[in-house]
Amino acid sequence: MHALWMQCKVEFLKTFRNRMFLFFSLFMPIMFYYIFTNLVNRDLPFREEWEAHYLMSMALFSLISSSVCSLGITFVYENKLGWSKMIRLTPLKEAFYFLAKMMAQLLINLVSVILIFLFGYVVNDVQLSISQWVMCMVWLVLASIPFMALGAIVGSLNKVETATALSNILLFGLAIVGGLWMPVSQFPELLQQISKWLPSYRAGEGAWNLINGQSISWETIVILMVYFVVFMILSVYIRRKRQEPV
Numbered sequence: 001m002h003a004l005w006m007q008c009k010v011e012f013l014k015t016f017r018n019r020m021f022l023f024f025s026l027f028m029p030i031m032f033y034y035i036f037t038n039l040v041n042r043d044l045p046f047r048e049e050w051e052a053h054y055l056m057s058m059a060l061f062s063l064i065s066s067s068v069c070s071l072g073i074t075f076v077y078e079n080k081l082g083w084s085k086m087i088r089l090t091p092l093k094e095a096f097y098f099l100a101k102m103m104a105q106l107l108i109n110l111v112s113v114i115l116i117f118l119f120g121y122v123v124n125d126v127q128l129s130i131s132q133w134v135m136c137m138v139w140l141v142l143a144s145i146p147f148m149a150l151g152a153i154v155g156s157l158n159k160v161e162t163a164t165a166l167s168n169i170l171l172f173g174l175a176i177v178g179g180l181w182m183p184v185s186q187f188p189e190l191l192q193q194i195s196k197w198l199p200s201y202r203a204g205e206g207a208w209n210l211i212n213g214q215s216i217s218w219e220t221i222v223i224l225m226v227y228f229v230v231f232m233i234l235s236v237y238i239r240r241k242r243q244e245p246v
Helices: 002-016 019-039 047-080 083-088 094-124 130-143 145-154 160-177 189-195 199-211 218-242
Strands: none
Touching: 002 019, 002 047, 002 094, 019 047, 019 094, 047 094, 047 130, 047 145, 047 160, 047 199, 094 130, 094 145, 130 145, 130 199, 145 160, 145 199, 145 218, 160 189, 160 199, 199 218
């Protein structure tokens, strides 16, 4: 357990020292939030509700960016450096290494949500009850787990360039079609139906429901769990197929 905790600590500190992570997973969502709540859509009749709604969307966007892009590309980069082979030659089991990265990513996601929530509270004076803040924080962190599994699939690729391109397509595709940048009610009917089956929409819907005083539906929870299981199975299968003997 000590080795697992130390590896988790190393992964956490390494990520927060990465300038690309700080820009794409923290600065960019905060920048989008500020632009769309202070420079655009300033005259909305329901501005307070919009600011809270969009805060949840950008917090989730940050978590998807971190879980799919940062985590996935890190896996590929470290594999290219031969890190996975080195791990298999040490007493630290490869499963512990993988688990440590996932635990560190959960902690990173928690810190990211707290920082973005603080920005929304300080800059836009977003008013939610303490229970709403806490429930939204917990929900978003837990809802990021399927995206971490998706990041593990991206991390099973061989080339950093390919992983970077795929992760960005997934990030912006899930964000846009999932309704994180604009309400899905503005989409064509067919696209609305597709959106409601995406993990990004379901994760966002849970937070949106919470700030509106509603509960998270079991359908949403089940759909996200199914995504997690499918993504993890695919990730393990691809890794085993591509794993080279030491």
